Amino acid sequence: MGNASKLIIFIVETNTTMKTICTNFIFISFLILPIYFLQAQNNTCANEQFQTIQLQNPEFRQQVESIINSNQATNKTTEDVLVIPIAVHVLHLGEDSGVGSNIPDLQIQEAVEKANSLWRNTFVTENSLSNDIKVEFCLAQYDPHGNPSTGIVRADASSIPRYAETGIGYIEAVLQGIFGSDETQTKGFSDWDHNYVLNIWVVHKIAGGWGGYAFFPFGNNYPTDGVVITANSMNKNSTTLAHELGHAMGLFHTFQGAENGCPANDLCFIQGDWICDTPPHRRSDCNNSNCNNSPDSILSFKNLMSYCSNRYIFTKDQKDRIRNTIFNSSRKALLQSTACTGVISGITKNINHNFSIYPNPASTGFTISNRMNKNLPFEIEIRNSLGQTLFSKKLNSGNEQYISFDNKIEKGFYLVLIKNEDKVIDTQTLIIQ
Ligand SMILES: [Zn+2]
Structure with missing residues (x-):
C-alpha cells in the first residue's frame, strides 16, 4: 500500500457547469503515495473508491477519526475567531500586473472577501441555514522576512516547462496522457513556509481543465500542500475559493460516495461525507433528492461543499469538523503565525507593546x-x-x-x-x- 503516512488527497474541481459534470474517484498508488482524485469527465459516474481507500489505509482513517473524536475533546464553547494567514501566488505568463492571468490585487482581495463572507455567514441576509464558522482568511501583511506585504506575490512562471501550454500538472492529468508542468516545481516557483501561511496558487490553467483543487491537512505537510485555483475562478462572483478552503480544512463533498446511486449514510459519521447533518444526495440532485426526503436536504443542496449552484451553507457539524481539523492537524501551526500580526516581525519585534x-x-x-x-x-x-x-x-x-x-x-x-x-x-x- 505504500507509505500511508504520506497519504495525500487531491480534490480537483470542475471549472464550470458543476451541476452536469460527473465525479470519478480513482485510487492509485503512484510512487509511494496513495492518491485519489475527483475527476470531471462526463455525465456518468464511475465507481466510488473512497470507502475502500479509507478501509485500506488505516493510517488515513485513523487521522480522520481522530479529528472526529476530537469533537469530544475540544471545548466547543471556545468560539474565538481563528485567523488563517494566506499568501496568494499569482503564477502568470508574463503579462503586466492586472492583465490577463496576472489578475489585479483588487480581484484577489474581493475573492478573499467573498470567501470570508461565506465562512462568516454574512454573505446572505437570510442566513439562518448556515453558520458562522468563525474562521477568517487573512492576506499576509508581512512576508516571511517580516517586511510589509500585501500577501500577494507575482511570478512569471512561463519559463516552467509545459506550464504556459498546458497549465499546472498533477498526476491525474498524467494518467490521462496530459502532461502539464511539474507540480512541485511549479508550486516551488513561489512558495512561502507552510507553517507561516496557507499557500494559494492562482494559475492560468490546470492541466485537464479543472477550476481548482486542494489538499486535505491529513498526513505530512507535503511540499505541494495548499490550494490551486484558476485565475478565472478567483473573483468575487465565484464560490470556488470558499469551497477549496473547505477541503483544505478537512471537508469532503456532500455527495461523497454517490457514484452509483446514493451514498451510504447509515453510519453518517464514517460514511458519505462523514458529516451527519448533511443529508446524502447524488451529485446532480440539487432540488429533489433521490436519496433522502428530508426537508433538511436543502442543507446539502445549498451547501458550499456540493456542486449545486447558489451554494452558501456550512452546517453546524461542518463547522465543528473545520474547527477540530484546524486544532488537530498541521493547520494548527498557522494559528501561531505572525503573517497577519507582525508582532515579532522585523518591523515590530523590538516593541514591547507600550x-x-x-x-x-x-x-x-x-x-x-x-x-x-x-x-x-x-x-x-x-x-x-x-x-x-x-x-x-x-x-x-x-x-x-x-x-x-x-x-x-x-x-x-x-x-x-x-x-x-x-x-x-x-x-x-x-x-x-
Ligand atoms: Zn470540491
Missing part, C-alpha cells in the same frame, strides 16, 4: 491606553484582513482614550496600527464581535 487595547474582543469601541510617554501624540489605524484601512483617527495627548467606531466595522479580525508621524510604532490585533 499600548494596550481593551476590551478585546470589542464590540462598538475600545479604550487604548498609552503606557509610554503620556504626552506623545499618536494616531491609530484599523486595517482589515485585506490590508485595507477602515478607520483612522488622530488621538489626543494623554494616556488613555476611548475609540468608538459607531458600529461601522463589522465583526471580525483586525490589525490596529499605532503610528507616530506616519511611523508604525506598535501593532495590536483586535477582534470585533
